[in-house]
Amino acid sequence: MKNLWRALPFSFILLFLAGCGKQNLSALDPRGPVAEMQYSLIILSLLIMIFVIVVVAAIYIYVLVRFREKPGDNHIPKQVEGNKNLEIIWTAIPIVLLLILAIPNVMDTFTLAETEPDEDSLVIEVTGHQFWWEFEYTDLGITAGQDLYIPTDTRIIFDLEASDVIHSFWIPALAGKQDNVPGITNSLWIEAPEEGVYQGKCTELCGESHWLMDFKVIAVDPDTFEAWAQGMAEPSEELIEPADEVAAEGREVYEANCLACHAVGGEGGNPQGGPDLTNFAEREVIAGFIEWDADTEYDGEEVSALEGWLREPQEYKPGNYMPAFGHEAIDEDEMASLLEYLDTLRVLDDE
Structure with missing residues (x-):
């Protein structure tokens, strides 16, 4: 029981690490040639380490059993030193194992270092x-x-x-x-x-x-990508001048408060500003991690995740450079129209 309690902290650590797979951030499920090369090196390294562990453990167990002290046997074993054959073996084997690991490593390193673009890149x-x-x-x-x-x-x-x-x-x-x-x-x-x-x-x-x-x-x-790239390079006039009256009012709110940092259709933004918003409504999450359909609370009222982000960005991403737009900056009606406008920012047709 005492040993079980000692193992408990390690169990919590393993449980915590298991949660790291929540976002599918795993290199053990390769989906492309680069990841597959790197995965093969991981497996090769693992196999070599397992081989070394098995061999060392087998030798250890053999020596432990073969030369264990027997009841009534008190003689001192013969003392020996130096064995050329053993020294050659235990020097050569690590060199061979390192070569097995090094050759594909070096070859893949040169392959991955080839980053000169060609006409198809x-x-x-x-x-x-x-x-x-x-x-x-x-x-x-x-x-x-x-x-x-x-x-x-x-x-x-x-x-x-x-x-x-x-x-x-x-x-x-x-x-x-x-x-x-x-x-x-x-x-x-x-x-x-x-x-x-x-x-x-x-x-x-x-x-x-x-x-x-x-x-x-x-x-x-490739066809969908070409359509997306075309929509980003030459967005429809609806993105700049929405036909919907509420969205048009939202565009005005955007121009007054957001245009200095965020671009839409190539208009606005600056190098030290925020992300381009041309296809903002196509994103699955807000600010990189906030679910669109999530609700939050601001000033005692339940609001959408997007409004919560605009009102209090530091509550979501501390230390970011996004200014807060409270009621004194954007009132409720203006916020409603801004949200309506942001929801129109798409370059691909919904399917």
Whole structure:
């Protein structure tokens, strides 16, 4: 029973770590060539370690049993030193194991380091901010925030940068981690053979809300991606001049309060501002992690998650640079029209 109580803390640690899979942030379910290469190296390393553990444990058990002290046997075993054959064996085996691990490591390292774009590649500049992600499609002339759209079966090259502190870009199902360092450009490439939504995250402690710095990679077929890119580059007039009266009033509220930091259809925003909002209503979450259909409370009243975020952003992401828009800045009627306008910001048709 005493030993059971000693094991209890470790049980809690394992239970806590099990919860880390909630967002499917696992490198053990590879979905692309880069992740598959890295996964194969993980498995190879694991097999080598298991082999070493089994061999050492077997030798230990053999020696323990073979040379154990027997009742009535008090003689001192013959003392020996030096055995050329054994020394060669236990020197050669680790070298062979290291070579088995090193050769594929070196080969894959050179393969992953090939980040020069070709005519079929798509280059995306990824900038980490406190605490959101900016994606600039340099060849297409468009910028997106939080949701990273990519075409399937296409080599995607990321040029990674940071605007403030060190961040780290990680899409576990598609590739390993790479740092975003201010003043330095790091690169990596991925390829998504299947359509789907892949969870991404910052893995470098970058401030108070580092743990909320999530993003999504949305892999779609090339035709859908082309339609999305076209909609981002040349959004409909409805986004700029909504036909709906309430949404039009919301556009005016947006221009008065949000245009300096957030762009819609290429209008507004600044390099140190917030994410591009052109396709804001297509996102599954607000601010990278807040569910759209969630309700919250502000000033004693129940409000939508989006309104709660606009009213008190520091309550959701402490340390971010989003200003708070209380009732004195945007009254209830203006907020209602702004929410209506934000809900129109789409570039893909609903299916």
